[in-house]
Amino acid sequence: MRPFEYARALDGPDAVARFRPGTMYLGGGTNLVDLMRLGVAEPDHLVDVSRLPFDRVEASDGGLRIGAAVRNSDLAAHPLVRERYPMLARALLAGASGQVRNMATVAGNLLQRTRCPYFQDVTKACNKRVPGSGCPAIPGDHRNHAIIGHSEACVAVHPSDMAVALAALEARVHVTGPDGDRVVPIPGLHRLPGTEPHRDTVLEPGELITTVELPSPPAGSSQYRKVRERASFAFALVSVAAVLDVGGDGTVRGCRLALGGVAHVPWRAERAERALLGAPATEEEFVRAADAELDQARPLPRNGYKVPLSRNLIVRTLRELTP
Amino acid sequence: MAEITVRVNGTEHSLIVDTRLSLLDLLRERLGLTGSKKGCDHGQCGACTVLIDGRRSNACLALAVTCDGLDVTTVEGLGDGDGGLHPLQAAFIEHDAFQCGYCTPGQLCSAAGMLTEPGPSAVTEDLMEDPPLTPAEIRERMSGNLCRCGAYVNIVTAIEGVRR
Ligand SMILES: Cc1cc2nc3c(=O)[nH]c(=O)nc-3n(C[C@H](O)[C@H](O)[C@H](O)COP(=O)(O)OP(=O)(O)OC[C@H]3O[C@@H](n4cnc5c(N)ncnc54)[C@H](O)[C@@H]3O)c2cc1C
Numbered sequence: 001m002r003p004f005e006y007a008r009a010l011d012g013p014d015a016v017a018r019f020r021p022g023t024m025y026l027g028g029g030t031n032l033v034d035l036m037r038l039g040v041a042e043p044d045h046l047v048d049v050s051r052l053p054f055d056r057v058e059a060s061d062g063g064l065r066i067g068a069a070v071r072n073s074d075l076a077a078h079p080l081v082r083e084r085y086p087m088l089a090r091a092l093l094a095g096a097s098g099q100v101r102n103m104a105t106v107a108g109n110l111l112q113r114t115r116c117p118y119f120q121d122v123t124k125a126c127n128k129r130v131p132g133s134g135c136p137a138i139p140g141d142h143r144n145h146a147i148i149g150h151s152e153a154c155v156a157v158h159p160s161d162m163a164v165a166l167a168a169l170e171a172r173v174h175v176t177g178p179d180g181d182r183v184v185p186i187p188g189l190h191r192l193p194g195t196e197p198h199r200d201t202v203l204e205p206g207e208l209i210t211t212v213e214l215p216s217p218p219a220g221s222s223q224y225r226k227v228r229e230r231a232s233f234a235f236a237l238v239s240v241a242a243v244l245d246v247g248g249d250g251t252v253r254g255c256r257l258a259l260g261g262v263a264h265v266p267w268r269a270e271r272a273e274r275a276l277l278g279a280p281a282t283e284e285e286f287v288r289a290a291d292a293e294l295d296q297a298r299p300l301p302r303n304g305y306k307v308p309l310s311r312n313l314i315v316r317t318l319r320e321l322t323p
Numbered sequence: 324m325a326e327i328t329v330r331v332n333g334t335e336h337s338l339i340v341d342t343r344l345s346l347l348d349l350l351r352e353r354l355g356l357t358g359s360k361k362g363c364d365h366g367q368c369g370a371c372t373v374l375i376d377g378r379r380s381n382a383c384l385a386l387a388v389t390c391d392g393l394d395v396t397t398v399e400g401l402g403d404g405d406g407g408l409h410p411l412q413a414a415f416i417e418h419d420a421f422q423c424g425y426c427t428p429g430q431l432c433s434a435a436g437m438l439t440e441p442g443p444s445a446v447t448e449d450l451m452e453d454p455p456l457t458p459a460e461i462r463e464r465m466s467g468n469l470c471r472c473g474a475y476v477n478i479v480t481a482i483e484g485v486r487r
């Protein structure tokens with residue numbers, strides 16, 4: 001690991017004031033420390049933001065304000081989250097292990113980097129790690145990679161479970177930085193790889209996440225479902241966050257669908273949502289909606305399985321949510 | 324380099340550490356507490372699990388500098404201090420919950436932390452309840468601790484005997 005200086009920030013402005021080129025913010029460290037050990041991240045200066053006073057979960061205007069330093073386990077166990085945003089609690093509990101969730105912060109979870117094995121191996125080329133060096137995943141091992149929205153430069157997926165639920169809940173991320181404060185919505189925080197796969201998100205250098213705000217919960221019932229290679233403690237092959245609101249006449253009044261494990265971003269399935277609005281809440285329509293979304297999928301030679309897996313997961317989850 | 328003070332198993336240590344040092348290496352290399360094990364150094368196996376301010380954590384992913392002012396409990400500090408075993412340690416012996424023992428310190432610290440954690444898990448049906456620790460709940464909650472010897476069956480039985 002390259003030597004670095006360490007400082008603990010006192011508050012948001014202090015953290016931002018300490019930022020200079022080569023600085024990285026440190027949350028729980030469960031991703032960053034690992035990447036530093038692997039030589040993938042080489043900061044000269046770590047500013048620890050894990051003990052900042054952004055550590056509360058509070059009700060506000062019918063919604064919820066979640067401090068960026070709230071630990072994943074505390075958020076999942078919070079009574080307001082369990083009661084009003086069960087899909088978020090489920091997504092958090094489906095991620096990582098008890099130990100990692102105790103350490104991991106909300107901001108760090110959003111900004112965790114891809115688990116693409118080439119990205120994590122500094123002896124390999126990777127456009128995300130070293131722009132212009134190539135993408136060995138395309139001709140190589142891409143079983144766990146993207147089927148939608150990827151580019152010739154990068155086919156990696158975003159690994160977060162929590163972010164998928166936040167995309168369906170339309171969370172807003174409050175950011176402070178050298179140029180002031182702003183609010184970035186999810187979806188919208190993460191970006192597709194395009195020709196700049198080294199940029200995971202739209203955040204600028206030095207921008208610090210302070211709060212994640214949830215609007216009031218959408219009408220209907222919700223669920224988070226994750227398919228993985230073992231029953232627990234594994235990243236998603238595919239996951240879905242779904243909200244379904246069915247009227248008394250059996251037609252869909254509202255629907256939100258977000259997919260994990262399929263794209264460089266938590267993927268909001270807008271085509272499927274549009275296809276369902278006003279349609280009868282039947283299995284036939286669920287299949288039609290899933291197909292409307294997955295028509296744009298461009299699987300790679302060795303991850304075609306994710307297309308039927310996504311379709312079946314969407315259909316099964318919507319069926320479960322149908323009254 | 325940085326100066327830190329950490330309480331480990333009740334004893335305060337003031338140390339100058341390289342900022343790159345992990346809590347796990349601090350415990351093992353600097354303080355001679357070799358109970359906590361290094362299985363993977365990536366957060367994937369749980370062998371390094373300790374309690375930081377009472378919460379189970381992967382010591383391999385915690386930089387020692389970030390533990391300044393915090394309280395750490397390792398497997399060496401789980402017992403009552405007079406050589407008496409923690410109920411989990413006794414249960415592990417009684418139920419033969421290990422073979423090689425390499426994962427055991429992490430299993431013990433993880434279980435000790437787990438027993439104090441509120442709320443549901445990924446397998447809990449009703450999110451609003453703090454469910455009883457059935458074998459299924461224990462398996463899910465302990466999934467961050469791998470055992471290459473496959474002593475899982477007896478680990479679950481041992482923990483079931485202690486509960487919260
Ligand atoms: C073995 C293992 C299994 C895992 N399994 C899963 C899984 O199944 N599902 C899942 O979703 N996740 C999983 N994870 C990933 C885990 O959720 C992330 O590592 C964690 O959420 C990152 O949070 P952190 O606070 O530790 O971030 P850190 O590692 O501290 O930081 C991550 C990034 O965020 C930046 N950052 C941190 N805080 C801020 C802030 N306030 N403002 C701006 N930037 C900030 C850092 O600079 C860094 O770039 C797993 C991790 C491990 C080690």
Ligand code: SF4
Nearest residue numbers: 116126135154155156
């Ligand atoms: S998929 Fe992206 S992260 Fe993986 S090797 Fe290619 S460029 Fe790198």
Ligand code: FES
Nearest residue numbers: 362363364369383
């Ligand atoms: S050594 Fe820390 S989790 Fe494996």
Ligand code: FES
Nearest residue numbers: 422424470471472
């Ligand atoms: S007893 Fe050998 S690894 Fe668990």
